Amino acid sequence: MEIVRVEGLTFTYSGFDTPAISDINLSIEEGEFVLLLGPSGCGKSTLCRCLNGLIPHFYAGKMEGRVLVAGMDVSKTPTYVLSQYVGMVFQNPENQLFSLTVENDVAFALENLGMPRDEIRRRVDFALKAVGIEDLRKRSPFELSGGQQQKVAIASILALMPKIMVFDEPTSSLDPVSAKSIIETIFKVKKELGTSVVVAEHRVELLADKVDRVIVMQKGRIVKDGRPREVFVSEEMIPYGVPVPKVVSMAKGVNRHFKVFNEIPLSSEEFEQGIRRFIHDKVR
Amino acid sequence: MIKFDNVTYVYPTGVKALNSVSVEIGRGELVALMGENGAGKTTFIKHLNGLLKPTSGNVYVDGKDTKTLSVAQLSRIVGVVFQNADDMFFLPTVEEEVAFSLRNLGFSEDVVQRRVDWALKFMELEEYRNRSPFLLSGGEKKRLALAIILAWNPQVIAMDEPTVGQDSMQKEKLKEMIKQLNLQGRTVIISTHDVEFVAELKPRVILMSKGRIIADGKAEVILTDGELLSSCSILMPQVAATMSRLADLGFNAKVISVEEAVRNIVEGLRRLEHTRRA
């Protein structure tokens, strides 16, 4: 079932001459895990903000084409309605947390919507559990590490129970171990709750084997929309500066001497499996 | 060039950030300082230009005790680029930002002009000369921060988390610039979490944890030591992690570059082929 539909979308920020994104067409289904790739300034962040109404309600500019979220036209629907379908998590966890305890922060959006207290309590419990941070419930956000803060930010959006979560470079300001933890949390949420996920990220090593679909953008346009192998393995993506997971380069290198991999691996596990299978077959 | 002699530093809050640290960094070396958050990396860097002076022990920069010099004096020798470039900018144009530091350090006007031209050219910021620093993109801001520090030609450049928030092409460029600076004879010290970036640079790695130096050696040795890395919450670079999974097959797992890994695997597979035939 389709959750988001983008038709012929072009957006130019007010005060600028060139559009930030041009002629974007895409459709996102329930349960999809999409990776959005592209160099800084390619329009990833702009596209993300078009999916939940921040554009055009929060950012001024000229918008052509349309975006439908669960059938609703984004430009005609208030953001607080859209936020309950499309959740958004930003780069800097510090600037997404408002309260003095984790519990209150996760409740923040629900309080703003005027939900009854027991409904709020239920959803807070649910969100803390889904993200795996029940033990942080009474802690204060500024005592927490960057990774923990980002998990609180995720929980506070999950509390709204959106059908699709959009992450704009969520691990950018985190160290690698926290980044891995956040990606795993995102993947866990997607698997256990069936939420669709769109992640704009550079750290492909952690995501290559988990995503269903990769969209590559450049200069405001979508230049490729396909399965992970089509993007990371094919040579045609090289000029677009798409970061390639190291295992892909390794596998291609090995394949030049021995035809080890029929399907190029996207993770260490897949690489290991491929080598062992090859050796096992050869020995027999 | 840089010498830490049994340095201990305790913050006013009571946190002991450096605990009996002793290390020497020679002129022209390329060093990566690694360790988990709170290991003491930033505290270490702040001792290089005198922002912090040791609670006990001594830090020597080019033979001089940092306790005897001011931050401005030390900054001439050690240029420190902090993580958040936005913490520096306050002037109307890029050119003025670069010139500001030079004037502060007392250079004459014609020298200032020459150095500004050189720095902007080296960091590829010529076209932004008259633009406001606030209007630059994230990557450009980082380049400007580096340009500002490079302008007065310090012998030592220390960068705190230079790769955070950069996309792969920007990181490539940064890598090239660091190599260039090092080739020009400068001592370059980068404090970073980014194992992949370090794996590509192959510098000397100093690994810190809880205020102490727990390892100091070649990148190939330290970044392939699984136990060591996990004790400081650092992930192994993907190449090394993949190879370590295959260690039991007899491939040399102590590699961090793609080319070496491929070579080792291919050699290993050839050996297996031979033994099978034999």
Next chain:
Amino acid sequence: MSILEGLKFYAGDTAIHKLDPRVKFLVSMLMLIIVVMYAEVWMLTILIAVQAAIIYVAKVMRRWLKTIKGSMPLAALVFGLNAIFFISTGTYTTLQEVFYHSLALAYRLVLFLSSFSIFFLTTTPEEIGLTLTSWHVPYQYTFAFISAIRFTPIIAQELRDIMDAQRARGVELDRGGPLQRARKFIPILVPLLANALRRAYELAEAMEVKCFGAAKKRTSLMELKARPKDYAVLLTALVFFGLAVYYRLFPF
């Protein structure tokens, strides 16, 4: 700034901490009114003894004492100025009277601060926010108050980082006369403000995404529930307050 130590929240599990913040606020107010009514050392001493007892139960003695200590210079100033005033205008003629009355006024100042201290030491900013909301203060103000508390440590750290970054460029912040130092504030102030604006923008985006302002009637996860203990404390305080007022009006 040790004076401020007694005005920051200090966590604890004591009976005082558990009291309803509204009651604590009202009790502090009642004490303040008594301080205003009485410029007599004996009454002020009774009050301070009561406060000290409360502070002892709340286990925040050290911090409270820090505020008292920090207020000493100001108290000494009040003492001195009033003494001079009394002598020069001839309000009191004997040295004993001048001393007693100046002391009382200085004492009052200390008590003012100390009354506030009890409230702030044992009440979390969140509880203060809830108190304001329960008294129908519009949410925007409570939110602004809580945000200020939330972000002050972050801005303070940013200030330190900016100063370090500028020092590393050769800006010597610790030298020069007052005019020179004032000019050196520009490289500190501009980045600080720029960062604050940038942060405010990001925060506004996050607020938008979290439906801030969506419902006319905002609900809350936490609520303040006054229990019998709270009423008992309030009643006791009112009784003493009543007595104090009565004595002022009809001294026996």
